[in-house]
Amino acid sequence: MxxxxxxxxxxxxxxxxxxxxxxxxxxxxxxxxxxxxxxxxxxxxxxxxxxxxxxxxxxxxxxxxxxxxxxxxxxxxxxxxxxxxxxxxxxxxxxxxxxxxxxxxxxxxxxxxxxxxxxxxxxxxxxxxxxxxxxxxxxxxxxxxxxxxxxxxxxMGKKNEPVIHDGSIETFEIGKVIVMAEGTDVCLLSTGNMLPEVMHAREALSEKGVSACVVSAHTVKPLDTVYLADAFQRFTRVVTIEEHSVVGGFGSAVAEWAVDAEADSRKLLRIGAPDKFFKLSGEQEFARERLGLTGPAIAERIVSSLMKQRTTS
Structure with missing residues (x-):
């Protein structure tokens, strides 16, 4: 980057x-x-x-x-x-x-x-x-x-991040999400350098029979409230994924919007770093593995959430 x-x-x-x-x-x-x-x-x-x-x-x-x-x-x-x-x-x-x-x-x-x-x-x-x-x-x-x-x-991230987009994205607009892949069951809202992992999570979910839409929510402020309103209407689960604390980050911004807009906030699942310092020694991949921020771990978390949702509905 x-x-x-x-x-x-x-x-x-x-x-x-x-x-x-x-x-x-x-x-x-x-x-x-x-x-x-x-x-x-x-x-x-x-x-x-x-x-x-x-x-x-x-x-x-x-x-x-x-x-x-x-x-x-x-x-x-x-x-x-x-x-x-x-x-x-x-x-x-x-x-x-x-x-x-x-x-x-x-x-x-x-x-x-x-x-x-x-x-x-x-x-x-x-x-x-x-x-x-x-x-x-x-x-x-x-x-x-x-x-x-x-x-x-x-x-930004640092270096050697995979390129997800094909060619130039001339349609980029501040405050407007980019849909990377369509899906019907869950909506994965990725922000920042988690996008490659979220694409891997989509593949893992597909293997488990879950159709996931992947969205690059590159703008945290201002949010794309038009897309959010549509996502909370269409999908069983709306998931925010970020390499940031779950406190105050992108997921928190979406949760705040959901409450104010009277959307069904029960559909929201926030995935990010926990509210504590990461004190272990290791590089980014190691940290992501320990914090559950890899594609497979994200998919497992979503599947577990869907199962819990079904049992309580």
Missing amino acids: RNAFAEELTKLGQEDPRVVMLSGDIGNKLFDKFKAAQPDRFFNCGVAEQNMMGVAAGLAMNGLRPVVYTITPFVTTRCLEQIRTDVAYHDLPVTIVAVGAGLSYAGLGPTHHACEDISFLRSIPSMCVIAPGDRWEVQAALRSSLSQDRPVYIR
């Missing part, structure tokens, strides 16, 4: 002289092409993320389109006050791009885990929150974010 981001940023920088790149002491080689084309529009702000966010706000106030980039907890938790007060309060067109969302950096321990950022960012007024599912969604999300006049948070 990060390579796709760098490629698209380079293109956008050539198209729009207002685009400015600010990096929090990472990705220097990643942005070599951008720096070669626009050397006066790349700033390595060092390990000073709070200051970097303030600089971005100032640049945006002066008519530029700053893109801020570093590892997820350092571009969110560390400078949350600056995001809230400097950027969002003034409704500035700053695009905040986080690399390594969820458990992408699992091997570096809890300091680099990011399972709370959606909760933090979506609670800030004016903030748009996007979690792309693959490289195509990353590029489309970046291009879309720079075409509007509001703050945007883009939550």
Whole structure:
């Protein structure tokens, strides 16, 4: 995902002289092409993320389109006050791009885990929150974010994520889901880098006789409420899947909507990381296995939920 981001940023920088790149002491080689084309529009702000966010706000106030980039907890938790007060309060067109969302950096321990950022960012007024599912969604999300006049948070994975979309997704629209595969029994709403695992879950469910629709819900804020209303009408189960805490994340956003819209919230199943720190040592695949965030584990959880639903109905 990060390579796709760098490629698209380079293109956008050539198209729009207002685009400015600010990096929090990472990705220097990643942005070599951008720096070669626009050397006066790349700033390595060092390990000073709070200051970097303030600089971005100032640049945006002066008519530029700053893109801020570093590892997820350092571009969110560390400078949350600056995001809230400097950027969002003034409704500035700053695009905040986080690399390594969820458990992408699992091997570096809890300091680099990011399972709370959606909760933090979506609670800030004016903030748009996007979690792309693959490289195509990353590029489309970046291009879309720079075409509007509001703050945007883009939550990426890290590297080597499978490409799920076939070719360019020109129909990408902030706040509108993308249906990846049709189904009739359950609706799997995937957000962020869980999309490949959700596609695997669909295959596992098919083997068990369950027809699953897979949807890339790349925008957490604003939600696609039109699609949600239809999904809660049509499907037996609506499942949210995310590599984020079940507290405050995408599933929580859907649950809040369901209550307010008076949808049948009994149909909702939320799958995500538990409300506790993951303290074991291991890489992302290991963390997902232990937390039940693999395709087979997701399918088993859904089948169990359907059986329980049948016995209680």
